[in-house]
Amino acid sequence: EVQLVESGGGLVQPGESLRLSCAASGFTFSDYWMHWVRQAPGKGLVWVSRINPDGSIIDYADSVKGRFTISRDNADKTLYLQMNSLRSEDTAVYYCITLVGVRAFNIWGQGTMVTVSS
Amino acid sequence: DIQMTQSPSSLSASVGDRVTITCRASQSISNYLNWYQQKPGKAPKLLIYFASTLYSGVPSRFSGSGSGTEFTLTINKLQPDDFATYYCQQSYSVPPDTFGQGTKLEIK
Numbered sequence: 001e002v003q004l005v006e007s008g009g010g011l012v013q014p015g016e017s018l019r020l021s022c023a024a025s026g027f028t029f030s031d032y033w034m035h036w037v038r039q040a041p042g043k044g045l046v047w048v049s050r051i052n053p054d055g056s057i058i059d060y061a062d063s064v065k066g067r068f069t070i071s072r073d074n075a076d077k078t079l080y081l082q083m084n085s086l087r088s089e090d091t092a093v094y095y096c097i098t099l100v101g102v103r104a105f106n107i108w109g110q111g112t113m114v115t116v117s118s
Numbered sequence: 119d120i121q122m123t124q125s126p127s128s129l130s131a132s133v134g135d136r137v138t139i140t141c142r143a144s145q146s147i148s149n150y151l152n153w154y155q156q157k158p159g160k161a162p163k164l165l166i167y168f169a170s171t172l173y174s175g176v177p178s179r180f181s182g183s184g185s186g187t188e189f190t191l192t193i194n195k196l197q198p199d200d201f202a203t204y205y206c207q208q209s210y211s212v213p214p215d216t217f218g219q220g221t222k223l224e225i226k
Contacts, residue, residue: 045205045217
């Protein structure tokens with residue numbers, strides 16, 4: 001079964017850091033682009049970042065550029081999102097996603113909640 | 119960045135109704151338009167990709183159409199399980215992948 005499982009969310013104060021992880025199984029992780037998308041409480045979906053299969057191409061949304069770092073470990077089949085200098089507006093559920101066989105987000109993790117509050 | 123605008127933001131319908139949701143792109147995106155369904159507390163699920171191709175396992179009462187800048191998602195004979203929030207997303211000019219603001223479909 002193709003599966004993505006996020007972890008690492010939690011409650012942090014503004015300015016602090018958090019690292020999210022996404023464990024992949026059921027597919028050849030090293031062949032696929034991986035993305036992070038977030039959803040603030042009661043709001044819509046917002047793309048955050050992406051990384052290509054070998055990690056040589058990385059992109060970020062303007063809102064997180066310079067603060068967030070996406071990375072991957074293909075040997076461990078794990079995607080990461082290092083989030084620094086967190087702000088209240090980063091509060092959201094963060095989803096790990098990939099595209100397998102189609103040019104659309106067809107594989108989603110269950111999401112992990114990040115709350116930034118003092 | 120390409121902006122995606124959905125209408126309406128919400129609508130009420132009854133089981134058995136036919137509903138249509140519209141998604142407009144700020145510039146042409148060819149057919150690179152995807153539709154997702156999201157239920158409360160759950161991750162979104164892909165329904166339709168490339169504007170009109172039904173994703174594996176999605177019931178045939180869902181259909182998509184359109185090209186260029188205007189697209190529609192139609193649900194025929196609404197079932198209780200269809201009451202959810204629907205999002206469109208363009209995959210033509212990325213990054214960033216941009217989503218519509220969502221359409222909440224509620225039971226009348």
